[in-house]
Amino acid sequence: MRTAGKKAQRSCLGCREAQDQDKLVRYVLSPQGELLVDYRMRLPGRGAYTCFDPQCIFAAIKRRQFERALKWGGESLDGQTLVDSLATQVREKILNLVGIARKSNNIVSGGTLVLSSLGKNGGISLVLLAEDISAAIGQKVLDKAGVFEVPCYYLASKDELGHLVGKGERSVIGLKTGSLAESLEVELLRYKYIVGES
Ligand SMILES: [Zn+2]
Numbered sequence: 001m002r003t004a005g006k007k008a009q010r011s012c013l014g015c016r017e018a019q020d021q022d023k024l025v026r027y028v029l030s031p032q033g034e035l036l037v038d039y040r041m042r043l044p045g046r047g048a049y050t051c052f053d054p055q056c057i058f059a060a061i062k063r064r065q066f067e068r069a070l071k072w073g074g075e076s077l078d079g080q081t082l083v084d085s086l087a088t089q090v091r092e093k094i095l096n097l098v099g100i101a102r103k104s105n106n107i108v109s110g111g112t113l114v115l116s117s118l119g120k121n122g123g124i125s126l127v128l129l130a131e132d133i134s135a136a137i138g139q140k141v142l143d144k145a146g147v148f149e150v151p152c153y154y155l156a157s158k159d160e161l162g163h164l165v166g167k168g169e170r171s172v173i174g175l176k177t178g179s180l181a182e183s184l185e186v187e188l189l190r191y192k193y194i195v196g197e198s
Helices: 054-062 065-070 079-103 111-117 135-147 158-164 179-195
Strands: 009-011 018-020 025-029 035-037 048-050 107-109 124-129 152-154 172-176
Touching: 025 065, 035 079, 048 054, 048 065, 054 065, 054 079, 079 107, 079 158, 079 172, 079 179, 107 111, 111 124, 111 135, 111 172, 124 135, 124 179, 135 152, 152 179, 172 179
Parallel strands: 124 152
Antiparallel strands: 009 018, 025 035, 025 048, 107 172, 124 172
C-alpha cells in the first residue's frame, strides 16, 4: 500500500537489496507460463523484481529465484534473452518519449538549430546524436555541448531519428529543458547500463 511520501519497495531477486519499485525491473509469468519482462509494469499477475544490473538477472537465474518468487515450475531460463528483452523495452520507451517530446513541441532538430540553441537561456538540456552522424558535425556538437555541460547520447540512425521527429534524416536532436528531457535521460542511462556501454 502506498502512503504519502513513501514509495512501494521491493527486493531484487539477484542482490536482495530493497529499492523503490520504480527503480527496479518487473517480471511476470504469461498465461502460457513464460517469464516476461514487464518494464512498464502493466501486466497483471504476481510480479518479481530485479535491479537493472544484468549481473543481478544472471544471479537470480542461477539461484532459481524466479521459480521461487513466482511459484513457477520453471524451464531452463536464458539470462541473455531476458537482458535483451529488457534492453528492447527500454529502447522502445526512449523512442516513445522522443515522440511525445516532438508532439509537445519540446524538440529542436538538425545540427544548425541544435548548435544555435546550445547555451541559450532555457535552451536544450539533452542532445541525441545519430550513430551514423558525420564525424565532423558530431564533434562540433559534442564540443559545444561539453562547454555548456549538456549531456549527449548516441541513439539510432539518422533515418530513425528523422522518422521519430516527422522529418527526413536527422543527425542531431535537442530536447528542450524540462521534465521530458529529465525522464528521457533516466531511460538513456538505463539503456547504456543494460547494454554495457559506459
Ligand atoms: Zn540487484
